Amino acid sequence: MHPPTGAAPPAGRRERAEAASDPLRYRLSALSQRPEARRLFGAAVALLLVYYAASKSLEIGDRSLLVLLNGLTSAGLYFLMASGFTLVFGLARVTNLAHGGIYLLGGYAALSVQRATDNWLAATALGALFAGGVSVVLYQVLRLLRGDGLRETMLTLGATIVIADQVLAKWGGIPTDLDPPSFLRGSIDLPGSALLYPKFRLAVVALALLAGLVLWVLLYRTRLGMLIRAGVDDPDMVSILGIRVPLVLGSVFVLAGALAGIAGAAGGTYLSLAQGEDNRILLASLIVVIAGGLGSLRGAGAASVIVGLVEAFAQTHHPVLSVLITFGMLIAILALRPHGLMGGADHARL
């Protein structure tokens, strides 16, 4: 039985049987298995979305620029969260659902330091350090389960509850925030429009870009990065070669925790620190990571921009339906690519 087009035949017998009974569906499935076709389709959907966003926004003037900037700011925050999350998954196969809790811990720790020293940078650095420390403690507990992924994930869920309750006990339930550093206070004029935009929000975008750059250098230009990439590919082989994998894993946990801590300090400055923020940020980074493909750093980068922009667009134009729109986008991506934009079936690509 020959397929009606020259495309690669579908893998399963069942699919082939289905294909024979339904040529349109067969053609669609053949299309969805070609990487170029998929990319083209993805780009087309993205362009359509951008076009729709732009045309809809132009009617109300400068709002489109605002949507764009707000989207990029959220994207920056999401990337800081999702990059650590996805790195930990890629290497340790642990889905750290306590990542939102660690974000909150980092933010609140930074708040305490800022109240004592009045120095945002020191506060952020110490908050990141604290979050990294908590993260590595969590890793030590997770090691007790010896790689039983589902129980590890449940353990991190338990940690989420404990962290949230301890944060409530230590810092109370009243929403609060950090003051931005003096050189990032106030707003700047946006060129070509009458809008003012807070400097700090732009700095968050810069921070995320910087984090991306540092991560790239670390992963592709250092020995540790080489070990991390090798560990993602084949952890068993790396350990056979005499590398102490737990040490590499531990450093990735510290790195991910520190990134979440920085995100907590940044988010705590331009959003707020409150009960429930941990869940909101966890949901956002989950959507980013799932949409981008688990374990893929590039996927996390691309997805954080898409999720950030779609979310900002939805919040501006359909505030009531904003969550629905973001979620619909996730379902659409998963329908096209079950393993996310840049994820493989079993094989994670950094």
Place this chain on the structure above:
Amino acid sequence: MPASRRLPAAGALLVLIGAAIAAVPALVSDFVLLQIVIKSLWLGIAGTSLAFLIGQAGLISLAQTAVFGASGYLMAILVLDHGLTIWAAVAAAVAAGPVAGLVIGAISRRSSDLYLMMLTLAIGVFTFFFAQQYQPITRGHTGFNGFDAPLLFGADLSERKPLFYVSAVAAVAVVALFRLVMRTPAGLAFRGLRDNRDRLQALGYSTSATTISAFAVSGFAAGVGGVISVWYNGAISPGSIDITRIIELLIVVTIGGTIRIEGAFLGALVVTLLRNYANDYTNRTETLVGAAFMAIVLLSRHGLLGILLNLKSLAPKALRFFRGQRMASEKEAVA
């Protein structure tokens, strides 16, 4: 054992359970009946839906509160906003459970393991945000208050004893239904999904269809739990399905253990007891609950039920050990 010989045994078991249920209100105080027993029952009913998914089909879903909430919200909306008679609304709400399960299953039909867990968590949290944001239908974060439990044969279900009897009967019915499903070929397919997806597919089953039907079956129990919880609380709000509740359900099932779906009731009882009585000793109840959960996850693969069953299987071993010792010493004496 042929079915004809099993029938009297099942009847005896039912009589025994019925007697136990009838005896409970006489044995415990009114406070315990309301705050502990009834609450554990509806939490346990919702828990069995997750215990079934995890223990039978190997699908860890964090979206069962979404089903629970869909049923509870639907009943409240139909009665309070559309003036439907209560039992029609109850029927619709119970039917909504499997439908919601079907939808969630269809979304996550191609996922498994950790990916499924994350996807369903996203669905569960999304449902919470939807309930909170979509005010025209869900009334935003206040939700629905002042829901009156219905009358059943003249008994007011907002009173303790009638509500207890109805919840207990519902619990038995849900467990019986799950046990029935487990014995059908579909139940076997669910276990195949849990044990070896590839082999199941090679045998000609569709893993997607199996996943979807497992979600649909489990949705029934979550829906029943949602309905009873609204009777019990007289209200439903986004707070009833937020991430704390999502995790609570997982805690209930994990503490109880998933090898038997009845473990959910044990877990629900432990969690309810902790929530009610730990307050007397510490302000940090949540930390205690979370820590207890982490400890159980670390210690046992099958929760408290696993530990208890281990003890049961240990007892004969211990007996044999001591007997062996005695026999050895007797032999020595003979020599």
